[in-house]
Amino acid sequence: MSSKGVTPTKTPIITRPSQIVTIDRYILDQEQSHPGASGDLSGLLYDIALTGKMIAREVRKAGLVDILGQTGTINVQGEEVQKLDDYAHECFIKNFDHSGRLCVMASEEEEEPIPIPDKFECGNYVLLFDPLDGSSNIDANVSIGSIFSIYRRITEGGGGGTLEDLLRKGSEQVAAGYVLYGSSTMLVYTTGRGQVDGFTLDPSIGEFLLSHADITIPDKGKIYSCNEGYRNLLFDGTRRFLEHLQEVDKDSGRPYSARYIGSMVADVHRTLLYGGIFMYPGTEKAPGGKLRLLYEANPMAMLIEQAGGLASTGKEPILELQATELHQRVPLFMGSKQDVELAIEFEGGAR
Numbered sequence: 001m002s003s004k005g006v007t008p009t010k011t012p013i014i015t016r017p018s019q020i021v022t023i024d025r026y027i028l029d030q031e032q033s034h035p036g037a038s039g040d041l042s043g044l045l046y047d048i049a050l051t052g053k054m055i056a057r058e059v060r061k062a063g064l065v066d067i068l069g070q071t072g073t074i075n076v077q078g079e080e081v082q083k084l085d086d087y088a089h090e091c092f093i094k095n096f097d098h099s100g101r102l103c104v105m106a107s108e109e110e111e112e113p114i115p116i117p118d119k120f121e122c123g124n125y126v127l128l129f130d131p132l133d134g135s136s137n138i139d140a141n142v143s144i145g146s147i148f149s150i151y152r153r154i155t156e157g158g159g160g161g162t163l164e165d166l167l168r169k170g171s172e173q174v175a176a177g178y179v180l181y182g183s184s185t186m187l188v189y190t191t192g193r194g195q196v197d198g199f200t201l202d203p204s205i206g207e208f209l210l211s212h213a214d215i216t217i218p219d220k221g222k223i224y225s226c227n228e229g230y231r232n233l234l235f236d237g238t239r240r241f242l243e244h245l246q247e248v249d250k251d252s253g254r255p256y257s258a259r260y261i262g263s264m265v266a267d268v269h270r271t272l273l274y275g276g277i278f279m280y281p282g283t284e285k286a287p288g289g290k291l292r293l294l295y296e297a298n299p300m301a302m303l304i305e306q307a308g309g310l311a312s313t314g315k316e317p318i319l320e321l322q323a324t325e326l327h328q329r330v331p332l333f334m335g336s337k338q339d340v341e342l343a344i345e346f347e348g349g350a351r
């Protein structure tokens with residue numbers, strides 16, 4: 001997978017488009033630039049946009065739960081009120097199981113692979129998703145998000161896919177992205193070729209409009225993002241890296257500022273736009289860290305690297321790890337190239 005050669009800069013490089021481009025039109029234009037494309041990947045991306053809109057609609061109502069009904073109860077419209085993460089998980093499944101484009105799915109919320117029901121056709125793609133990441137933040141009105149990762153199937157025969165189709169290397173992803181439910185709803189995705197684009201939902205017309213074309217992450221940032229509450233559990237190299245970022249040295253732009261939302265989609269989104277480093281390292285208690293390789297690390301690593309940044313475990317590139325378990329965890333350092341390279345030096349790893 002190719003990533004961009006990026007020149008150092010202090011501000012995010014985003015081309016503000018002068019025309020109004022809907023996500024549908026953008027996806028169609030991209031498809032037409034690939035002669036011979038079947039349209040299946042485009043169809044999956046349309047369905048991601050729809051799913052994002054449906055989840056955004058429910059997220060907007062989260063604060064009204066006392067008025068509209070508690071989860072597990074029947075609301076005044078006679079509908080059962082679901083927990084938001086259950087709703088998001090089912091929304092993905094209901095929108096994708098009958099598309100004819102997938103052969104198997106997997107969700108961070110479900111232990112086992114999710115098969116395509118027998119009554120529906122199977123296709124050539126595989127979808128993994130974290131339906132609502134950071135959901136412990138919902139009650140505090142903090143940004144949350146959905147993350148997705150798409151692969152081409154590797155099993156042959158045209159029927160349902162297997163674990164083999166799901167346990168992959170991140171470098172094999174054909175598309176990845178997230179929907180951020182923040183002060184506005186944004187969909188950011190990549191299909192490779194060094195291109196990452198962001199679309200903002202205009203709620204008045206229900207359309208995602210291209211707002212951040214060709215996002216390029218600054219080569220070096222001035223923000224670090226991690227849960228410093230675990231400082232005393234960190235390995236020495238990681239702790240020394242943090243201390244290094246906090247030292248005062250005007251020439252190298254230190255000290256860095258700390259920003260940690262505790263909601264990966266929001267923290268990675270800021271890192272993509274402003275640069276710097278987001279990390280969820282391993283600790284003595286949890287050497288593999290917390291975040292999941294297939295649902296969180298791989299899709300975010302693809303986005304960051306396609307925008308010109310770097311993603312590493314501290315020892316090896318995230319995208320080169322062969323997944324061995326559906327829910328495996330992985331230590332994570334991602335963001336501006338120079339900042340992640342420095343983290344790798346402190347971690348004692350190789351690029």
Ligand code: AHM
Pocket residue numbers: 108130132133134135136227262263264265267280290
């Ligand atoms: P979740 O998948 O249970 O929502 O947990 C993932 C979230 C990420 O969004 C975030 O980066 C991380 O957990 C925060 O964890 P911590 O509270 O340990 O800092």
Ligand code: MG
Pocket residue numbers: 108130132133134296
């Ligand atoms: Mg998650």
